[in-house]
Amino acid sequence: MSLFGRRSEQDLRDAADALSVLFEAKVQDAGGGIRVGDLLSAAAAVCGEACIAAVGEYDPEHHDFTPGAPILSISINEILCDDAPDWSAAGTSVFGLVRSGALAQGYVADDFPPIDEPIRVFVTGIGGRGGGAGGNGAAAQTGWGFVPLSIPVEHRPFIQPIRQAYELRGPVRAIFAKHRMPAAQWPVACAYALVIELARVRQAIDHGVAVRIVLETVNGMAKTAPMTERHFREAVGGS
Numbered sequence: 001m002s003l004f005g006r007r008s009e010q011d012l013r014d015a016a017d018a019l020s021v022l023f024e025a026k027v028q029d030a031g032g033g034i035r036v037g038d039l040l041s042a043a044a045a046v047c048g049e050a051c052i053a054a055v056g057e058y059d060p061e062h063h064d065f066t067p068g069a070p071i072l073s074i075s076i077n078e079i080l081c082d083d084a085p086d087w088s089a090a091g092t093s094v095f096g097l098v099r100s101g102a103l104a105q106g107y108v109a110d111d112f113p114p115i116d117e118p119i120r121v122f123v124t125g126i127g128g129r130g131g132g133a134g135g136n137g138a139a140a141q142t143g144w145g146f147v148p149l150s151i152p153v154e155h156r157p158f159i160q161p162i163r164q165a166y167e168l169r170g171p172v173r174a175i176f177a178k179h180r181m182p183a184a185q186w187p188v189a190c191a192y193a194l195v196i197e198l199a200r201v202r203q204a205i206d207h208g209v210a211v212r213i214v215l216e217t218v219n220g221m222a223k224t225a226p227m228t229e230r231h232f233r234e235a236v237g238g239s
Contacts, residue, residue, distance in 0.1 A: 011179055012185065012188050012189050014179060015175055015176065016189050018175045019193035020043075023039060023043045023168070023193065026042055026164070027039045027042055027159075035157075036204050037155045037156055037157045037158070037205075038159050039197055040198070040201065040210060040213045041157035041161050042161070042168065043194050045162070045164045046165055046190055046193075047191060047194060047218045047222075048161075048220065048223075049169070050183075051079050051094060051187050052222055052226065053186055054079060054185075055075045057075060060169075060226045061228055061229070068144050068162055068224060068225060069224070070223055071223055071224065071225055072123075076223055079094060079187060079222075080095055080119075080222060081094070081095040081096070082096070084096070087099060087115050092188075095215060095218075097188065097191035098191050098194050098195060098214060099112055101191070101192065101195030101198075102195055102199075102211065104195075110208075111207040111208045112211055113208075113211070117150075118215040118218075118219040121149070121216050126148065144160070145160030145162035147216060147217055147220025147224065149212065151216075155205065155213065157213075161221050162221070162227055165221060165226055165227070166226065166227040176189070194214055198211070198214065
């Protein structure tokens, strides 16, 4: 599935730069430090929600699903990876854009799992069968608001990606509005932003781990019902 449409690549990259600044500010601690797992998770969570909005099967901001519940979708798989059997056919899908961009920034093909593995990790995780693939024996993240990840525990995010996507929704939508970007183009800008972050953290984390955080979180959050304002008010006892 081609995600570019008629939007110029420079417009998309300008939006991606703005998103990257936002993500890094969001996860920066009081001392100016940034935890890599939370940065990549936040950026990937936003990308996952952008995929939901682009597909248009339901509105991430207004829906009746239980936040955090898995919602599987053929259309989401198409926008994520174009249902490609391998990386050579990924094209300009979200996964394809992330991979081609990362390879241009110093990553190598071996840093990437088989293209269908992030999807299998999610299905395995929500099925309650543990950690999925990857060969490292890591268990899936199972707490509410997290997605299954096949990475070592020390690299997992501290903050739930569902919370990151919810808290970033307003400023992310403002960036898209500033750049007059239709929802169909949001995943492209987010994929470019993910490439920016992968490039910036490549000296701080194992490349294969970084890639898995990104791909597995994008896939997981694209298939997870987001938090909404109404659900949040209900959760905290508001009207």
